[in-house]
Amino acid sequence: MRRALSLIVLLVLAVGLASALRGPSVGAEARRASLIDDDEVNFGRRYNSRAVEETGASNVVASVLVTYRGLDTLGEVTVLFVAATGLAALLHTGRRRRSEREATPASLIVFTGCRFLFPLILLFGAYIFAHGHLTPGGGFQGGAIIASGFLLIYLGCRGRQPESKRLSAVESLAGLAFVLIGLIGLAVGGSFLLNFLPEGSPYALLSAGIIPVVYVFIGFKVGSELGGIVGDLSGAR
Amino acid sequence: MVSPMLLIAAPLGLAFITPLLGLLSERLTRYVPAAAMAFNFTLGLLLLPRVLREPWIVETAGLRPPFSIHLVAGPLGVGLSLLIALVGLLVSIYAIGYVREGPVAKYHTLYLLLLVGATGMVLSADLFNLFVFFEILCISSYALVGYRGDRAGIESSAKYLVQGAIGSSLILLGIGFVYGLFGTLSMADIARNVDSVTPMKVFISMAFLITGFGVEAAVLPLNAWLPDAHSSAPSSISAILSGIAIKAGLYAVARVVFTIYGADTMPMLVLLVGILTLLVGEMSAFSQNNIKRLLAYSSIGQIGLIVFALGLASASGVQGALFLVVSHALAKALLFLSVGYMIYRTGSMEISSLYGMGRRMPVSSLCFTIGAFSLVGLPPFIGFAAKFTVIRAALAGAAPLLTALVAIVLLGTVVEGAYFFRIVQGLHFRPPPEGAAPEQTDQYEAPVSALVPICLLAAIIVAVGLYPGVLTKYLGPAAMDLLDKAAYIHHVLGV
Numbered sequence: 001m002r003r004a005l006s007l008i009v010l011l012v013l014a015v016g017l018a019s020a021l022r023g024p025s026v027g028a029e030a031r032r033a034s035l036i037d038d039d040e041v042n043f044g045r046r047y048n049s050r051a052v053e054e055t056g057a058s059n060v061v062a063s064v065l066v067t068y069r070g071l072d073t074l075g076e077v078t079v080l081f082v083a084a085t086g087l088a089a090l091l092h093t094g095r096r097r098r099s100e101r102e103a104t105p106a107s108l109i110v111f112t113g114c115r116f117l118f119p120l121i122l123l124f125g126a127y128i129f130a131h132g133h134l135t136p137g138g139g140f141q142g143g144a145i146i147a148s149g150f151l152l153i154y155l156g157c158r159g160r161q162p163e164s165k166r167l168s169a170v171e172s173l174a175g176l177a178f179v180l181i182g183l184i185g186l187a188v189g190g191s192f193l194l195n196f197l198p199e200g201s202p203y204a205l206l207s208a209g210i211i212p213v214v215y216v217f218i219g220f221k222v223g224s225e226l227g228g229i230v231g232d233l234s235g236a237r
Numbered sequence: 238m239v240s241p242m243l244l245i246a247a248p249l250g251l252a253f254i255t256p257l258l259g260l261l262s263e264r265l266t267r268y269v270p271a272a273a274m275a276f277n278f279t280l281g282l283l284l285l286p287r288v289l290r291e292p293w294i295v296e297t298a299g300l301r302p303p304f305s306i307h308l309v310a311g312p313l314g315v316g317l318s319l320l321i322a323l324v325g326l327l328v329s330i331y332a333i334g335y336v337r338e339g340p341v342a343k344y345h346t347l348y349l350l351l352l353v354g355a356t357g358m359v360l361s362a363d364l365f366n367l368f369v370f371f372e373i374l375c376i377s378s379y380a381l382v383g384y385r386g387d388r389a390g391i392e393s394s395a396k397y398l399v400q401g402a403i404g405s406s407l408i409l410l411g412i413g414f415v416y417g418l419f420g421t422l423s424m425a426d427i428a429r430n431v432d433s434v435t436p437m438k439v440f441i442s443m444a445f446l447i448t449g450f451g452v453e454a455a456v457l458p459l460n461a462w463l464p465d466a467h468s469s470a471p472s473s474i475s476a477i478l479s480g481i482a483i484k485a486g487l488y489a490v491a492r493v494v495f496t497i498y499g500a501d502t503m504p505m506l507v508l509l510v511g512i513l514t515l516l517v518g519e520m521s522a523f524s525q526n527n528i529k530r531l532l533a534y535s536s537i538g539q540i541g542l543i544v545f546a547l548g549l550a551s552a553s554g555v556q557g558a559l560f561l562v563v564s565h566a567l568a569k570a571l572l573f574l575s576v577g578y579m580i581y582r583t584g585s586m587e588i589s590s591l592y593g594m595g596r597r598m599p600v601s602s603l604c605f606t607i608g609a610f611s612l613v614g615l616p617p618f619i620g621f622a623a624k625f626t627v628i629r630a631a632l633a634g635a636a637p638l639l640t641a642l643v644a645i646v647l648l649g650t651v652v653e654g655a656y657f658f659r660i661v662q663g664l665h666f667r668p669p670p671e672g673a674a675p676e677q678t679d680q681y682e683a684p685v686s687a688l689v690p691i692c693l694l695a696a697i698i699v700a701v702g703l704y705p706g707v708l709t710k711y712l713g714p715a716a717m718d719l720l721d722k723a724a725y726i727h728h729v730l731g732v
Contacts, residue, residue, distance in 0.1 A: 016441055017441065019437065043303075043304065043420055043421055043422070044420070046304065054300075067298045067300075067305070068298060068300065068304060068305045068306075069305070069306060069365075070297055070298050070305070070306070071297050071306040071363075071366055071369075072306060072365060072366055072369050074249070075357070075366065075369030075370060075372075075373060076369060078249065078252075078350065078353070078373050079369065079372050079373055079376060081252075081253070081350070082347065082350050082373055082376045082377045082380070083376055085256070085343050085346050085347055085350075085380070086343075086347055086376060086377060086379065086380025086381075087380070088340065088343060089339070089340045089343040089344065089347065089380055089381075089384060090380060090383050090384075090386065090391070090394070092339060092340040092343070092386065165260055168256050168257070168260065169256075169257055169260065171256065172253050172254050172255075172256050172257035173254075173257065175250075175253030175254075176250055176253045176254050179246055179249055179250040179253060180250070182246060183246055183250075185298075185299070186240060186242060186243075186246075189299055190240070191296050191297060191298060191299040192240070192242045192246065192295070192297045192298075193297050193298050194297075194298060194299040195298065195299065
């Protein structure tokens with residue numbers, strides 16, 4: 001009975017969705033066709049044509065993430081922060097109950113391999129977030145790569161775990177720095193997350209104003225946060 | 238430099254450094270949420286006169302709307318963020334002494350982020366940004382519900398998480414739809430173009446958004462998570478969830494329906510959903526023996542009444558709904574806070590174990606009584622003025638059907654009165670249960686850090702109840718902020 005009911009609900013939903021999606025999907029487009037010269041166009045089209053000139057970032061995705069939708073990105077960073085903090089808070093009680101189990105050390109080959117790879121992974125992650133405004137990638141991707149380095153350490157070098165206090169401090173300071181950059185924009189130009197640094201010439205490493213700066217902080221934050229989550233889940237901190 | 242943006246940015250920055258402060262001294266983190274909310278309250282008061290003249294459009298990244306995210310700090314946005322700051326401030330003062338066990342620094346971080354999420358929701362004028370702040374609010378409340386780490390807490394937190402995640406996915410689908418239809422995410426820009434697509438498409442996207450936000454707003458078929466979540470959370474969190482979090486969900490629903498889709502009449506269904514939610518909530522509350530579950534069900538009942546008032550879709554109806562939002566936020570926060578230490582002292586949530594509390598915890602019991610009478614709608618308190626506004630708005634058109642519905646609303650109020658009077662009578666006139674601790678009034682009463690916010694809330698409830706004029710003069714502009722779609726579009730886009 002329950003299964004039949006849920007199937008019916010799904011069917012109704014599917015039919016409704018299909019009928020709604022039929023026909024031209026961008027309804028407002030036709031109405032706005034006359035206004036294209038007046039910038040009153042579809043967001044995507046405007047970003048594609050103007051982003052490089054407006055923000056100086058050759059990676060349009062980065063300019064959308066950090067400039068046009070910068071507040072959303074700050075929000076997403078906060079969502080990740082909330083998730084990491086909430087997970088740590090919920091695991092807090094469970095951890096005390098768990099008995100101290102002795103971790104068997106990994107073999108010499110694994111240990112050496114992890115120690116060898118860890119700095120390279122960090123370097124690659126840093127490369128990804130530092131070049132976010134030029135090439136595909138950015139703070140979140142670079143941070144995830146860095147966190148995979150921490151995962152490797154937790155798995156392979158059990159004796160040498162990153163200190164959770166340091167991770168937490170980096171996480172806090174990087175988040176604060178993001179908010180402060182936004183506030184500097186507010187103080188200088190009256191607009192939160194304003195790109196107050198010079199744009200430079202596109203395709204150069206030092207270009208696009210605050211975008212690479214923000215991406216570096218996001219990279220640090222996401223890296224330490226995901227690293228902390230991995231540590232929490234493995235019961236290490 | 239003074240800008241409504243600071244209402245979000247300042248507490249957010251403080252929340253980010255709270256873990257760092259926690260490394261230095263865990264005691265210090267207890268004062269962070271209170272400091273942040275005191276700042277927000279002051280700033281909100283400073284901004285209010287200005288935004289009453291004209292809404293303050295806050296752009297980000299130096300681009301004019303609709304091409305970047307913008308906030309609209311109108312009478313409604315700033316008014317609600319003032320309410321969030323006030324209740325948040327009082328509850329965080331309470332939590333300074335109340336939250337002693339567990340990862341305290343994380344509690345205060347999450348609590349502050351919950352309030353940041355709520356403030357961001359009421360200020361944002363961008364649909365996706367609204368969703369991002371909604372997620373901040375929801376995820377921090379999932380974690381806080383399970384804060385105590387006991388079985389009931391984790392279970393209800395998981396239940397809440399699953400239902401909330403389904404709701405969030407529906408919202409995301411709805412936003413995807415809207416973006417596909419209109420190519421924009423700015424609420425004003427969507428509102429301007431909403432009649433350029435077929436009604437079917439409008440309906441589908443609206444249904445997704447309303448259902449999704451409706452989970453957090455706890456409207457009837459979507460509220461299965463609420464009684465468990467509100468009753469197993471720590472009392473300070475129950476107060477915020479009932480007082481603020483549900484209202485944020487309701488705000489999102491109302492903003493989507495009134496401002497984006499510009500509904501000037503509501504289908505009868507909305508009124509019926511409101512009435513049903515009211516009746517089911519009050520009836521379930523009536524049969525509870527657990528005081529926190531009772532309060533949680535009573536919140537569902539009040540939400541039903543607010544939905545009913547919003548469903549009237551008239552200026553006076555929306556004013557009444559906003560009045561109820563304020564009165565319920567204050568009264569329910571007061572009830573959960575005053576009951577918090579009673580439960581702490583007796584170690585039980587059974588109503589029968591609270592008998593005779595009037596002598597052992599006189600101040601808490603008196604304030605509980607004030608909150609309960611205000612919720613029921615007795616005259617000298619704020620709840621009376623709020624309920625009276627709603628009922629007057631419903632009877633304004635003299636439609637026979639509405640009159641019948643008002644009768645049902647009043648019936649719900651009678652049920653509400655019955656169970657609250659039962660508790661109040663038990664508190665003051667029944668002997669304490671066998672084996673209760675002996676009378677040691679000075680040690681038994683809640684500590685000062687808890688009594689200050691409780692008494693302040695009670696004082697506000699009485700003061701606004703006696704002089705409703707201090708509040709009602711802001712309700713009119715706030716209701717128009719929600720209802721007047723053309724003015725909203727004009728302010729944001731300048732057309």
